[in-house]
Every structure is written in C-alpha cells, then in structure tokens.
Amino acid sequence: MDQVMTRKPHEMLAAALSQELEAVNALIRTRMASKHAPRIPEVTAHLVEAGGKRLRPMLTLAAARLCGYEGDHHLKLAATVEFIHTATLLHDDVVDESAQRRGRPTANLLWDNKSSVLVGDYLFARSFQLMVETESLRVLDILANASATIAEGEVLQMTAASNLKTDEDVYLQVVRGKTAALFSAATEIGGVIAGAAEEQVKALFDYGDALGIAFQIADDLLDYQGDAKATGKNVGDDFRERKLTLPVIKAVAQATDEERAFWTRTIEKGKQQDGDLEQALALMAKYKTLEATREDAFGWAAKARTALEVLPDNEIRSMLSDLADYVVSRLN
Amino acid sequence: MDQVMTRKPHEMLAAALSQELEAVNALIRTRMASKHAPRIPEVTAHLVEAGGKRLRPMLTLAAARLCGYEGDHHLKLAATVEFIHTATLLHDDVVDESAQRRGRPTANLLWDNKSSVLVGDYLFARSFQLMVETESLRVLDILANASATIAEGEVLQMTAASNLKTDEDVYLQVVRGKTAALFSAATEIGGVIAGAAEEQVKALFDYGDALGIAFQIADDLLDYQGDAKATGKNVGDDFRERKLTLPVIKAVAQATDEERAFWTRTIEKGKQQDGDLEQALALMAKYKTLEATREDAFGWAAKARTALEVLPDNEIRSMLSDLADYVVSRLN
Numbered sequence: 001m002d003q004v005m006t007r008k009p010h011e012m013l014a015a016a017l018s019q020e021l022e023a024v025n026a027l028i029r030t031r032m033a034s035k036h037a038p039r040i041p042e043v044t045a046h047l048v049e050a051g052g053k054r055l056r057p058m059l060t061l062a063a064a065r066l067c068g069y070e071g072d073h074h075l076k077l078a079a080t081v082e083f084i085h086t087a088t089l090l091h092d093d094v095v096d097e098s099a100q101r102r103g104r105p106t107a108n109l110l111w112d113n114k115s116s117v118l119v120g121d122y123l124f125a126r127s128f129q130l131m132v133e134t135e136s137l138r139v140l141d142i143l144a145n146a147s148a149t150i151a152e153g154e155v156l157q158m159t160a161a162s163n164l165k166t167d168e169d170v171y172l173q174v175v176r177g178k179t180a181a182l183f184s185a186a187t188e189i190g191g192v193i194a195g196a197a198e199e200q201v202k203a204l205f206d207y208g209d210a211l212g213i214a215f216q217i218a219d220d221l222l223d224y225q226g227d228a229k230a231t232g233k234n235v236g237d238d239f240r241e242r243k244l245t246l247p248v249i250k251a252v253a254q255a256t257d258e259e260r261a262f263w264t265r266t267i268e269k270g271k272q273q274d275g276d277l278e279q280a281l282a283l284m285a286k287y288k289t290l291e292a293t294r295e296d297a298f299g300w301a302a303k304a305r306t307a308l309e310v311l312p313d314n315e316i317r318s319m320l321s322d323l324a325d326y327v328v329s330r331l332n
Numbered sequence: 333m334d335q336v337m338t339r340k341p342h343e344m345l346a347a348a349l350s351q352e353l354e355a356v357n358a359l360i361r362t363r364m365a366s367k368h369a370p371r372i373p374e375v376t377a378h379l380v381e382a383g384g385k386r387l388r389p390m391l392t393l394a395a396a397r398l399c400g401y402e403g404d405h406h407l408k409l410a411a412t413v414e415f416i417h418t419a420t421l422l423h424d425d426v427v428d429e430s431a432q433r434r435g436r437p438t439a440n441l442l443w444d445n446k447s448s449v450l451v452g453d454y455l456f457a458r459s460f461q462l463m464v465e466t467e468s469l470r471v472l473d474i475l476a477n478a479s480a481t482i483a484e485g486e487v488l489q490m491t492a493a494s495n496l497k498t499d500e501d502v503y504l505q506v507v508r509g510k511t512a513a514l515f516s517a518a519t520e521i522g523g524v525i526a527g528a529a530e531e532q533v534k535a536l537f538d539y540g541d542a543l544g545i546a547f548q549i550a551d552d553l554l555d556y557q558g559d560a561k562a563t564g565k566n567v568g569d570d571f572r573e574r575k576l577t578l579p580v581i582k583a584v585a586q587a588t589d590e591e592r593a594f595w596t597r598t599i600e601k602g603k604q605q606d607g608d609l610e611q612a613l614a615l616m617a618k619y620k621t622l623e624a625t626r627e628d629a630f631g632w633a634a635k636a637r638t639a640l641e642v643l644p645d646n647e648i649r650s651m652l653s654d655l656a657d658y659v660v661s662r663l664n
Contacts, residue, residue, distance in 0.1 A: 038491070094449055095450060113445070114426075117426055118487045121479075121482075121483040122480070125482070129477065129480055132469065144461040151450060151453040151457045152369050155372055158446055159369060159371045
C-alpha cells in the first residue's frame with residue numbers, strides 16, 4: 001500500500017459501519033449506567049468517551065457483516081469487547097501507575113486506585129452480562145479463554161519484562177495477552193455469531209491474532225525509532241522502564257559476554273546511567289535488530305492479509321486488508 | 333439453637349461433603365496453575381490454601397446434593413464460586429490497603445498491588461472458563477448478574493460509606509454486593525444444575541441471600557460489641573474508618589440536630605478526637621440501635637431457615653438450617 005491514503009482504513013471502516021457503531025455507542029452508554037453507584041459512569045465516561053478509535057468493537061461488527069450476519073447480537077458483542085478493553089485499561093493504569101491515557105489524566109489519578117480497580121471489575125461484569133444475552137455458548141467459551149490469555153499475559157509481562165531469559169516465544173505470549181487475544185476474539189465471535197463456516201471462523205481468528213501482533217510489534221519498535229512528536233512517546237521509554245521488547249530480545253540473544261553484562265546491568269538490575277540508551281541503540285544497530293523487528297511486523301501484517309483470502313471478497317474485506325497494512329505503515 | 337454444639341454446622345457440612353470438597357480442592361489446585369506465569373499460583377496459593385472455610389463452595393455442593401444431583405458439574409461450580417470469592421478478596425485488599433487477611437500478611441503486602449489486581453483478574457477469567465464448561469446458560473446468567481451486583485456494591489460502598497445520607501436500603505445493597513450476592517448465587521446455581529423445581533431454586537436463592545445478610549449484619553454488629561480476642565478486631569474499627577454500618581445508620585436516622593452534627597464531624601468529615609467512640613456508643617445505647625441491629629440479624633437468620641421449608645427434609649437441610657442459626661449465634 002504505497003499510495004497516499006486520503007482516509008485511513010479504520011476511518012473507512014467506521015464510515016461503512018457508522019449506523020451499527022452508533023447503536024453500539026448507545027448500548028455502551030446504557031449499560032455503563034448504574035442506578036446505585038454514580039461514580040461508575042463518571043469513571044467510565046471519562047475513558048469510554050475519551051475518543052478511543054473503537055477499533056475492537058469495529059472488528060466484531062466488520063467480521064459479522066463480512067459473514068452476512070443480519071441479526072443484532074453483534075452489537076452486544078461489540079459493546080462486550082469494548083467493555084473488556086476499557087476494564088483492562090483501568091486495571092493497567094493501576095498496575096503501571098500511569099498518569100496519562102489517550103492524552104488525558106488517567107482515572108486513577110483523577111479519582112483513585114480504588115475506583116479504577118472496582119469500576120474495572122464492574123465493566124467486566126457488565127461485559128459478562130451482555131455476552132450471556134447472546135445465548136451462544138461458543139461465544140462465551142471464546143471470550144472466557146481470551147480473558148484468561150489476557151490476564152495470564154499481564155502477569156507474565158510483570159514477571160518477564162526485566163528478565164533476560166525472556167525469549168521471543170515468551171514475548172509473543174505477552175503480546176497475545178496484551179493485544180492480540182482481544183483482537184482475535186473480537187473477529188472470531190463476529191464470525192461465530194454470523195454462523196460462518198468453520199474455515200471462515202478460523203480465518204477470522206487468524207486475522208485478528210496476526211493483526212494484533214503486528215500492531216504491538218510496531219508499537220514496540222516505534223519506542224526505539226519513532227518520531228516523539230508523532231507517537232507522543234519519548235524514544236527509549238521502554239528501555240528506561242526496563243521492559244524487554246523484541247528489538248532488545250533479539251540483541252540479547254546474540255550478545256557477547258560483555259554485551260550481556262551491559263543488558264544485565266541496565267535491564268535486569270536497572271542501574272542505568274547517562275549514555276546507556278545510546279549504547280543500547282548501538283547494540284541494536286550492530287545486530288540490525290530494528291530491521292529484523294520491522295520484518296517481523298510486516299510478516300505478521302502479511303499473515304493477517306492472507307488469512308482473509310477464504311472470506312467473501314467485498315468492500316469490508318478490503319478495508320480489513322488495508323487495516324493490516326496500515327498498522328505497520330507507521331514503520332515506513 | 334441454645335444447646336451447646338460440639339461441632340459447628342459448617343464443620344458438619346464439611347464432613348458430610350468431604351469427598352466432594354476434596355474433589356473441589358483438587359480442581360482449584362489444577363485450575364489455578366499457570367504454565368507461563370509462576371507468580372499466579374504463588375499468590376493464589378497464599379490465599380486459597382490459607383485455611384478459608386470454603387463456605388461458599390460448600391453452599392453450592394450442599395444445594396446440589398439437597399436437590400438430588402448426581403452429576404459432577406457442581407464441583408466446577410463450587411470451584412468457580414471460590415475463585416470469584418478469592419478474586420474479590422485480592423481486589424478488596426488493594427482497595428482497602430489491608431495488611432492482614434485470615435491472620436496472614438495480604439498478597440499486596442507480600443508481593444505488590446499489581447500482583448493482587450492482575451492475579452484477581454486471572455482468577456475471574458478462570459472462574460469464567462469453569463462455569464462455561466457446565467454449558468448451562470442459566471447458571472451463566474445467574475453468575476453474570478451476581479458479578480455485577482458484587483462490583484456495583486463495592487463501588488457503592490466506596491462512595492456511600494462516609495455519607496450520612498446512606499440509609500438502610502443503601503446499606504442492604506452494599507451488604508448484598510459485599511456478601512449476600514455470592515452466597516445466593518452459590519446456593520441458586522446448585523439447585524439449577526440439579527434441575528430442581530422453580531420453587532426450590534427460588535428458595536435456595538432466598539436462603540443464600542438471607543444467610544449472607546445475617547452474616548454481614550452480625551459482623552458489623554460485632555465491630556461495636558464484640559470481644560476483641562474472639563473477633564480479632566478492635567471495637568470501633570468501622571467507626572474509626574468512617575464506615576457507616578447498620579448500628580450507626582439507625583442512630584443517625586433518629587439523631588437530634590446536635591447529634592447529627594456529631595456524626596457529620598466524625599463520619600463525614602472524619603475529624604475524630606479522644607472520647608468520640610465512647611460518645612458514638614452512648615448514642616447507639618440511647619436509641620438501642622445495637623439491640624435493633626441484633627433483631628435484624630436474627631430476623632434474616634429466621635428468613636433463611638424458613639426459605640428451606642420447601643426443600644427435601646434431610647440431613648443436609650438441617651445442617652443448612654443450623655448454619656443460619658450459627659452465623660448469628662456469635663451475637664449471644
């Protein structure tokens with residue numbers, strides 16, 4: 001996709017699905033209300049209305065539409081997915097002690113950690129009620145497994161992030177927990193609710209999984225080579241926070257004894273000093289790990305596109321295909 | 333129940349259900365394991381193995397057995413209920429910044445808040461997988477609604493605890509969220525999985541609801557009149573923590589202007605000084621609110637016993653009936 005795009009693929013999807021997205025937004029507003037605890041909509045509105053791109057609910061709507069679904073359970077599932085995502089963000093902000101999210105102060109800063117933990121739990125419960133209403137045991141099974149992968153990935157990240165033994169397999173598990181598990185569940189349940197053929201349901205899972213992985217690898221790569229103005233992050237934040245991501249993991253795997261001592265000191269022990277980030281970047285350059293990471297991201301994007309081939313060839317499918325290109329286009 | 337009991341009703345139940353409880357414990361151990369994130373069993377074992385009485389899973393087993401169930405889905409549901417309970421405790425400890433639970437340091441003190449939040453989420457996800465395996469949409473619906481009541485109750489407690497507008501209705505909602513919703517779901521799903529008649533399922537719900545409310549009211553009352561040695565709590569902890577519970581709510585409802593000013597200062601504003609607890613106890617004595625609260629607890633225990641009447645009259649039923657007496661017997 002080398003041509004200049006006037007409109008980004010997720011904006012095209014939002015336009016094509018605008019009526020359904022409106023209905024999902026209405027459902028989200030209704031279902032986050034609490035008669036008894038007014039703090040709940042205060043906290044969630046702060047986050048849900050804060051201009052997220054609604055990427056995950058859009059994936060569910062797109063998958064259902066792509067498979068010719070004509071009912072309205074996909075609206076509930078789209079809201080379910082957004083609630084799970086929002087709950088995860090609330091809990092992440094407590095865990096990371098973040099002060100900003102989507103350019104605004106986080107809920108735990110505006111209110112307190114308590115509100116973030118408990119309102120996150122409330123949104124999980126609400127998402128659970130919504131999905132039960134679709135009366136599809138298979139959908140429930142998929143979302144239960146995705147929830148476990150997400151939670152396990154988060155715990156794994158916490159313990160593996162600064163451990164030099166973390167290899168590419170562990171990294172991939174963390175990425176699936178952090179991002180890809182909800183993407184793949186979002187697309188898969190869209191196919192399931194539409195009663196799509198097994199081959200198509202599997203393809204939708206594969207698409208979401210590869211899209212999520214490409215997205216997260218691109219994010220991790222941009223931490224080392226991004227334009228701070230465009231990404232809103234400073235180069236090397238992950239290094240300073242001692243988070244092992246793919247570019248470093250690839251450099252650690254090839255390190256000499258002396259280089260390994262450098263990674264042990266800076267990442268495992270966290271004893272960082274001036275010039276360390278430059279040294280880390282030099283080691284990544286030596287082993288061309290930024291290029292290799294970029295290749296991996298493009299490989300996953302290609303996998304996502306290929307997965308779509310067994311699905312009906314229509315407008316929505318091309319937008320999903322473009323979306324796979326788009327998530328890595330930031331790396332050009 | 334005025335006779336001296338050699339064995340407590342929950343110990344009788346544990347003996348009667350010992351084989352099933354063993355199977356539930358084995359299931360809990362298997363399902364809390366995580367191949368990828370060893371921190372998870374570390375944290376949960378600390379709590380799950382810490383000698384909880386397994387009251388909630390026992391209620392599910394007892395309800396299923398009472399209704400003549402012969403399958404094994406009730407084991408999964410019992411484990412589900414214990415996982416939900418444990419997850420709630422982990423999140424509560426973060427919210428309350430507790431340092432002790434069941435006489436041991438809390439997980440958030442031993443590890444960190446992150447572990448408590450994320451491992452709690454993991455246990456919720458695991459409980460979700462277990463309940464889906466029973467393939468009962470009705471069970472899923474009950475547990476989804478209970479989860480929402482629990483989460484809403486917790487948020488409500490956070491905002492209502494120090495607000496003098498909190499009346500007995502709000503108190504009851506908080507108590508349902510904190511305790512009774514999981515008790516009533518535990519007994520109800522036991523009946524549902526056994527295919528019991530509607531009237532019996534409803535009775536099991538009512539029993540669990542009333543038992544949970546009696547239990548929590550007794551707990552709140554003991555905070556003001558308990559024997560510190562027996563309860564492990566100091567008299568007046570709730571007052572010092574500015575938590576409105578039933579004995580105070582009843583005193584606030586009858587307060588003169590001057591007394592109201594006292595409650596506003598000590599509970600709403602939290603400006604407490606020496607002698608305030610004594611003054612609070614004197615106001616509760618003036619309006620006999622400890623006695624009235626005790627009456628309420630006994631009333632709910634009686635309601636729990638009465639609910640059992642439509643259920644088969646056997647050994648398990650008498651133990652459940654005795655259990656209702658037992659939870660308030662601490663008030664004698």
